[in-house]
């Protein structure tokens with residue numbers, strides 16, 4: 001099989017992994033050949049513009065994950081030798097098409113042998129091609145601890161896909177991996193590497209809707225991870241049935257759910273919300289339902305906390321207001337403390353960065369509260 005064909009196959013197989021990369025939409029505009037579209041991704045969440053080559057080392061797997069196209073029943077098998085992968089990346093990087101690598105793999109035979117191939121690919125890039133840019137490597141289920149640490153020495157970021165929120169939910173999705181031993185234990189090794197200063201950052205991914213977990217299950221798992229490890233962030237992947245897999249007839253998960261859980265992840269991780277607060281946005285089935293704005297749903301179900309007086313509220317209270325994020329809360333406090341400023345109108349709040357339409361029902365200015373758009377009561 002030609003290298004380009006392998007890259008397309010292995011790039012498409014990697015597309016189910018959420019790592020902050022989104023498929024490169026304007027290939028032509030960026031001057032990238034259309035045939036590279038399967039494995040060239042934009043970094044959606046990066047402050048710096050960045051484009052990734054995102055591929056698997058191999059797509060042939062010994063495991064039986066029911067949602068995965070690469071599982072042991074797969075027909076079209078392909079793999080890249082380390083030198084093929086490194087040379088391909090080097091050519092793309094030299095042409096200016098990519099500046100980072102995301103490398104994952106199915107487990108082809110023994111996990112350690114596959115991991116060694118990934119490490120060799122990364123090592124060739126670092127040592128022979130002197131690549132100094134961003135590299136995200138995927139830790140494989142069942143791979144050995146010393147190889148996890150070796151990966152850490154080469155990569156900017158490592159990740160382990162937990163996929164499910166608990167061992168019970170994992171049992172709905174596959175029979176060959178042990179959730180606590182093969183997946184979560186590897187995440188704890190990443191935490192150890194991070195605490196010892198041997199790893200810059202690590203992340204995980206959860207699949208939504210393949211098993212029967214609720215949003216509350218997801219929130220509880222995130223809380224546990226953020227409180228007990230130095231996990232950088234959680235990615236979500238809304239389940240989509242793939243033809244030829246055991247779950248091909250299962251309903252796809254709504255993209256809205258992915259969006260809701262990304263919002264709640266921000267509230268827990270960046271805004272400092274407690275789990276009991278985020279839970280206020282859930283319905284009786286422990287789901288966010290049709291709420292498009294999770295923070296708004298939480299605020300609407302927590303009337304005792306509002307209105308918040310913008311001119312004397314703490315940062316913590318300001319952050320509870322829909323339409324006020326950490327940057328804007330910081331700016332309001334700075335203006336109040338350093339310039340002794342009082343905000344007297346929504347126009348002034350808008351200038352400070354407040355999304356006024358969302359914030360209006362939840363704030364008061366000098367004892368006045370806006371009951372509805374366009375009028376003070």
Ligand code: SF4
Nearest residue numbers: 061063065068071106
């Ligand atoms: S371990 Fe599971 S999810 Fe990963 S490639 Fe193999 S079958 Fe797919």
